[in-house]
Every structure is written in structure tokens, then in C-alpha cells.
Amino acid sequence: MPNNPHDIAVVGAGIIGVASALRLARQGLRVVVIDPQEPGHGASFGNAGHLATEQVFPIADRSILKRLPAMLMDPMGPLRLDWKYLPRALPWFARLLLNLRSAPFQRTVAGLRALNESSLDAWHHLLKDIERPELLKMEGSLLVFERPDSRPALEALQRRMQQQQVPVDWWKAGAVRETAPQLSEQIQGGLFFPNTGHFIDPYRVVRELVEAAKASGVQFVKQAVQGGQLHEHGVSLMTGTGTLSARQVLIACGAHSAKLTAALTGIKVPLDTERGYHLMLPHEHNRLPFPVTSLERKFIMTPMSDGLRLAGTVEFAGLDAPPTMARAWQLHRLSQGLFREDLSVEAATPWMGFRPSLPDSLPVIDRVCDGKVLLAFGHQHLGLTQAAVTAEMVGGMVLPSAQDTARILPGREPYRLDRF
Template identity: 85%
Template sequence: MPNNVSHDIAVVGAGIIGVACALRLARQGQRVVVIDQQEPGHGASFGNAGHLATEQVFPIADVSILKRLPAMLMDPMGPLRLDWKYLPRALPWFTRLLLNLRPEPFRRTVAGLRALNESSLDAWQRLLTEIERPDLLKVDGSLLVFERGESRQAIEALQARLRQQHVPVDFWHAGAIRDAAPQLSEQIQGGLFFPRTGHFIDPYRVVGELVEAAKACGVSFVKQQVQGGAVLEHGVSLATASGSLSARRVLIACGAHSAKLTAALTGRTVPLDTERGYHLMLPTEHNRLPFAVTSLERKFIMTPMSEGLRLAGTVEFAGLERPPSMARAWQLHRLSQGLFRKDLSAEAATPWMGFRPSLPDSLPVIDQVCDGKVLLAFGHQHLGLTQAAVTAEMVVEMALSTALNQVNDSPALSPYRLARF
């Protein structure tokens, strides 16, 4: 590889994390190219719930997953599903997941999630202000509601756990909820309000605005599938269907598809799997909610957006190859029935499924390896949108330290190192 390569950094992945990182790197004077087989924002970034979920500092699973395993295998419409055909491949990952639920690993996971989430809102406000689009994020809180009297104890216990983690949270009685969201059903008895959260009015548009800002800074976008690569003396060579592309460094940020390229470049096997997430977009439903609302018992979220109301949630473990089960997306509409004074309309609704990249300790990989030639930013599970802006700032810090021949051994990065696997 010649010393005069045309790119300082090749970013593999044009989702929200890859694009945010590319923009931040370009604004630091780096020559950046972004490579993806899809158009920017067409993966998981397109269909997420749009919720800035800074309150979600606990992993998606807890020890009760053992009791729920039979239902996960048998109920195709359950909120947490494991495809029985995928079970043999999923068992090693689930074994690691269970081991990470022991007290000390669980504590490390919560600390790592909290550290990222505490910085996420400010990082997003900085990024959107810089591109002059702060209007894309509504910082007006979010709400977790419950309907059954027996759920109050669980809600109060959750509130106590969140306060122990310094998450801002308030208990709202039914009257306060009706005042803020009068279209919700009277059967809602109360809930938890999270003031330091918000929602994006159009997640796909957020990616598009970041892409335009990145292009204005000189970032180029290449629609190609990266088939492999190698770390060389002066940088990294990536193989695509149309030939090779070289750069001094590469950033792997292609979500659930990151494991293969990471192994090719670093020789490390990453236990990366995917939570298949679904949404149902209701284009005729406007002005139903002022902010995102999640149901404790029904286990899904409803987010108001410029294009309507998005119902999202459910986790399915079935890998990257099996076709989507869109009945799970339509199930979200059935789950919404009874949550409003007047049921939501599914007229012209559109279903969607995407792959959330998940590691068994619920933490992402944010690291630099191979003498700084390989940067990593993937595995954010269902918090990719939330943590994208702060991840981009961390990647820039790593990249600049490498450019200055400095070793970035910041303790802040230790929970997210590749070497933990």
C-alpha cells in the first residue's frame, strides 16, 4: 500500500453510528469515505423507535429469562422470542448472557450503560446544533405507564433502582398522565416520567441531515459490500465487489454485520448476535401523544413522529438469514388496543423489521486495535440511536490520539474494549 492513500479513514457502515462518526472525523480534518451495501440509514437506523432512551441503564434481560425460556420458544407473538430453529446457534450466546447476569458482571454492564447514556443527550444536542437542526430532537421526556394495580409494586421498585443509578425519574399519578396525554385510556393508573429523555421526529431524516453535513465536509459515500480486508504495514486494504479500497485506518461500524470483518482484520471472534426488532408505522395517527410512551405490561413503545405514530418493540432472536415475521409488527397494533380512549387506526400502516447488533454483556465495542489501524464502534443493541453521538465523540478522541502517536488508554473506554471477549 502506498503512503499517499486517498483516505485517512474508511468507515464501514452507513447507519446512524457510522455516519455520525464520519461527520465528526471529517470535521477534525480527516479524509473519510463511508462504505455500505445499502443507502445511508437503510438498516436498523431507519426503523428504530426514535426514543432517546437515556433511562435504559439496565440490560434487556435479567435472571427471569430462565423462567421465560419456554414461552420464548413457544409463543411466536411474545415480546421476547427465540426461534426454536435458531436455538442451537443461539445457545452459546445465551450462555454468555446468563453468565453476565451474575452480580459483578451485571454491575459492570449497568455502569457501562449509564456512563454512555448520561452523556448521550448533551452529545446529541451538540451534534444537531452544529448542523443547525436541533429541531429534529424533542427533549420533552418520556413515560412508562402501568394499567394493573398489582404492577404498582414493580414500578416503585424500578423507580428505586433507577434512582440508585442517578437516573432522573418522577412518579406520575393517573391525573398527571391524563393532563399531559389526555387521549390515553382512563385505565392507566400511573407511571414513571423521565425528564432527561426525548424523541426524534424522524430517525431516517436525522441520518440524511448528517449525511449532507458530512458531504459538505468532504466525506464520500460508496455503495459497495465489503467482502473482507487485511491490515498492512501502512494501513488497511478492504475488498469489495468492484476491487480493493485502501485507507490508513478503518472504522467498523456496520452493526449486526460487524463480526465477520472484525475477525478478518483483527483475528478476534466477537460473540455478536442480533435482536430482530419490529415496528409498525401509523401514518394517519398524529397528535395522539406529546412524547414517547411505553407500556409496562404490554412491553412496547409508541413514539410520535412527523410521519405519524410509530409502534415499536419486541425482541426476536432468529439470526440474520431467516425472513421477517411481519405478523410480529402487526401484533403491535393489537397491543395498542385499550391504551387510548379511541383505538388507533391502522389505515395505510407499514410494517418493518431490522437487525439490532447485540453482545451478551449488553455493552457495545468501542475500541482501537492493530496499532490504531482498526477502530471499532458496534454492538449498541437497541441503544444505537441513543448512543450514536457520544460514540462518535469517543471515536474521534481515539482517532486523534492515534494520529498523534499516543496510546488512548482512558479508563472511560475500558468497559467497551474488544479484549473483554
């Protein structure tokens, strides 16, 4: 039997891959992380920083059919579908609509709730473990509305969230102005979510986890994985510099996970990407006390140590099309009128990243091929929120511990690979 130099090879150095690698190393395993980029330079670099535990519903609803013409015609709309990508996207959208039927819809909500309800405790535990609890601010988040005719929709959303036991409070305009006085007078009120948090620097979170992982013996290899195959003693991964062998592999490379998953398991997952954009405003500090989302304008603003991050919009154009950076700059135009004084774009920087999305809005978190292949991808825009609890689940799949059995973790049934 060959002596594999690694117990587990983690493919993907985003927040989920790095958090999982640290977890596995702390369980005494020899871990290597492989990624063509530096750790945290994919979607984990530019996310909104919001731990969105309130988001327990699928990424779209049936109204997406009515919005399809606008998605194709409006390049700056909040939800865009590149017409050149339409033939490849239609099968995915068809599956998304099928998953909005009653039974699969309920499974999605239950699966998202299970992960989100465990996510904050998992993050607190992980940040305490690396002695960096100050990176997470637990100050809630706010969804505001401006038009009086938007009130019924927000009230309906509040009722739906209360039915799912999501903590939510109705704030009148006065409460909004008292807490966030720089917001515009035209804001009518909103929904406040007390059990949410945000990171003051999402990229630093990854860097701190990387340092803790390295201190625990994790190796990081900057290479692209070009293919792989299973054999009697584990798995071999082909990279640009040769073959890397391990007893097990964890596929956690986000929107790039489908090809390797198919090569190793024979299952083609319907993985697509919601291309997300942000605009970082380095001269905007102390504008907001916590993340604020606009109901009508459909984007989020998060206060961070390096300024204010405007994030949002969804674009379906695949992995290969160049970024449409005008969509990032559009976020500043969307912010105009939300504050008493408009935000400064001096030295602003745009960004685009790939959010890995499956048509049932649930990730794949599973152990297959006699345990040789572990999977943790497809978290759509909840990758940051669910990263720590996913890492705990990965650790439990590999080497269950007394700590895992003491903590209540979601079961893997809703996240199985064979649902496809």
C-alpha cells in the first residue's frame, strides 16, 4: 500500500475550503489545500460581509418568468441574463422553477434554515478557536423601504419569516432615523434582523484562518487541479506540476467544482454561477452602524474597516465571459437618494466574483465514493454565512468527535449529491 503524503487534499482555498482545512488539521489529519489563486482571492474576497441568517428562502421565485424579458434586455438590472448565455442557462432555470413546487420548496427552506440556524454558533466557535472574535460584529441588519406601496410586500415578508421562526422586528421610520441618522428622510421604515452579523473585513477572516491552518500543519499549493482519478488507496489529482496523492479529497472550489466532481463521481451537478459585483468606497466611514439593504433598489451596503461596501446584483453569464464592471459602478447610482448626502466614489474599486448556485438553492455537503470524495460547494450567496458550520460538518464526515456529537449539526440528507 502506498504511503500517501496527505490524508486529505482540499481543492479550493476560499472561505469554505480554508475553514474546512483548519478543522481537519485540528482533528490531527495531514491536509494540503490546492488552488490556482492565493487563498481567499475568489468569491470570498468580495462578498458583502453579511452573515445572512435571515435568508431562508430560495434564490428566486415564480416571478422570474415575468422578469425574463427585462433580464435579457436591461444590462444594468438587478437580475441579468446575458442573451448569449441563454441556451446554457435555460435548463438550469427550468430546474429552478421545478424546485419551486410545494414539496421541493419546503425541502429547500428546511435545508437553508438548518444551516443558517447553526451558522452563528459555528462562527463564534471558530473565531474563538483562532482568537479573533473581534472580526465579527453582531449588531443586526436592516431591510428598508422607501415607497409607501412597498409596505404590503414587506409586511408579507415579515409574516413569512416569522412562520419560519426567523427573528425579525418592524421598525418605523423614526427608529431607522434614530439608529442610522445619515439615511434619507424618504425611508419609510423596514425590517430589522437582530440575529445577524457582519465581518469588518471578509478577506482578513480568510487570512487569519490561513495562518491558523498553517500553524496546524496545513500546506498550501498554488496550482490548478486539471483532473483526478480514484484508485484503491485514495485519489490522485493532476496539477500543472505533477500528480498529488491523498487518501481523500474535499472538493470545495465553489463555482468551479462541477468538472472535478463529475470526473471523480460520474455525477454531473447542475452548478451555475450568480456573478456578483461590489463597489468598495474607501472614504466612506461611519455612514451605517450595520448592513442595510434596500428593498426597492435590491442591493446591500455593509460598513467595513476599509470603508463602505456596496454589493449585490445577480448576473448569469457563466464562468468565461469578462466582467461587466459597469454593474459595479451602477451600485453607486443605486445608492443616490438613500443618504442625506451622496456617497463619495473617490478611489472606489469595483469587483466581480462567482457565487456557486444550484437550482434548488441548497449546497452539496456529502461523503461519497466509499469516503474517498468529500463535497462542500454550491452555497450560492450564503457561502460566508454557512462556511463555519459546513466546516464542522466536513469534520464530522471525516472523523466524528465527541465535540461534534455534543453540538447540534444539521444532517446531510438535504445536501446529498445523489439528489441530482
